[in-house]
Amino acid sequence: MKKVILSILVVSQLFFSGCVQKKDIETLNEKSDLTYSLEQLPRNLCMFKDDYVRSQDLLCALFDGLVTLNANNEISEGLAGSYNISNDGITYTFKLREGISWSSEKPIVASDFVEFFKNLLDSKAKNAYVSELYCIYGAEDFNKGKKTFKDVAIDAPDNSTLTIRLNSDTPEFLKILTKPMYRLRRNFDKLSDIEKNFKEVDYSGAYVIDSFKNENILELKRNNSYWDKPLEEKISIVANSPEKALASFNSGKVDLMFDLPLKETTVDEEVGNLKFTPDKDMYALIFNYEKKDLCGNYNFRKTINETIKFLYSEEDMYSKAGLIEGNGDMAFSTLEKDSIQTSSKQLENVDISKINSLFKEMDFDKGKLITLVSQNDNKSKLIVEELEKVFKEDLGLRINKKYFSKDDYNKVLENGSFDIALNIYKNPERKDTFLKMWTKDNKKNVSKYSNNDYDKIVNKTTINKQEKESMILSSISILSKDIAYIPVYYDSLSYATSKNIKDIELDGNNNVVFKTLYKNGIED
Missing domain, CATH: 3.10.105.10 (Dipeptide-binding Protein; Domain 3)
Known part of the structure; x- marks a missing residue:
């Protein structure tokens, strides 16, 4: 059997220590769902401090933002169907897509984004990324308790229009908004313990959490209220050590993994491929x-x-x-x-x-x-x-x-x-x-x-x-x-993909685009 040998090291993140038991992998293998292996499942989807891109993949699967960044570093529409930038580069006007809704089927409206940004800027959140939003007029003063949120230039003149005014021309502002942290969420009190509260959360993205099969296996299912159509009906995310994940990958039980172990890494050429970006x-x-x-x-x-x-x-x-x-x-x-x-x-x-x-x-x-x-x-x-x-x-x-x-x-x-x-x-x-x-x-x-x-x-x-x-x-x-x-x-970034997956799309932030993933090249 042909083998591809590559000496490779991939970051084992400090806060990841979970390890799945062999029986969990075997249980998972009974299904044909597309399977993505992580070192540990995120339990907190507020992610005010978590800067690990693989944890943020889950945010991207479950929530959408105003705009996205494609693999060519180009801005694409997200929940905003269009946007306009004033001639002086200071005022951004976003028009939301028609008919977008939360997983609960409640309409997503511009005021949801206003409330979302308020949560991000609230000093009580202790958001490690908050300084990225200081380019918004009034944002820094509100975050530091000098002004109220009414002084922050984020407004919803109607249900489908969101306006954001900046302090000065900031060309990278749209790219900032493409980051996983700025995917639309609410229920922040529930998001802090997603394993306990996942059924009570409203999702704005392509998938919703269907179940925690156990502490190491999370199952996603297609969000039927989503504006677009994800290709896979279900996706399983399993927590596994890098060594066990690689063994499961080579035996065909894992379709996608990023955390390759620190040692000579052997990937079975007949099962999948190693890729870099x-x-x-x-x-x-x-x-x-x-x-x-x-x-x-x-x-x-x-x-x-x-x-x-x-x-x-x-x-x-x-x-x-x-x-x-x-x-x-x-x-x-x-x-x-x-x-x-x-x-x-x-x-x-x-x-x-x-x-x-x-x-x-x-x-x-x-x-x-x-x-x-x-x-x-x-x-x-x-x-x-x-x-x-x-x-x-x-x-x-x-x-x-x-x-x-x-x-x-x-x-x-x-x-x-x-x-x-x-x-x-x-x-x-x-x-x-x-x-x-x-x-x-x-x-x-x-x-x-x-x-x-x-x-x-x-x-x-x-x-x-x-x-x-x-x-x-x-x-x-x-x-x-x-x-x-x-x-x-x-x-x-190095990762292994099963030949059961026709292709994998990473966006401009190197996050997995889940809605375009599908196994065996078959669309539902």
């Missing part, structure tokens, strides 16, 4: 600037920046772990699916004598123990291990590597208990928001990086698109010159 999440080294004699020293950061080339020359991390070289791209790469950068063999560009002279200039003691920290997900750990080899073997540095859970890692950064950290940055739709993280007084500036010229540029109020683009280019130039952080790798 870039997702643009960035793994970057950040420095503790308060360590003046070490990371606060420009020469030290420069030596680390030069040393990263050893990493690229010695390891092909794309074939090993689906990681794409950062190559100094300071503000997220535009990665094309057909032009992936793999090992670039840059060793000839590394000047070790120059690196040693920089150490000499700063009177650096190579016996000093350097604390390198990261989250304890598999990809971060792999990168840190490879970095440790390079730092030790090529520079003779002493490295004390430490791994932490996501919450503990954030505490370590806040407390400054590190020298160097491998941080994960999600690809932002708003680069200006990302760049503001590096201003002196920003709470997310855990490096304590400080540059007065940088702060003046980033904090300047920009009025139009040209000014904003100029601000982004100028600020990136300063960050690059200062080596505020070092992009080490960009991530890519």
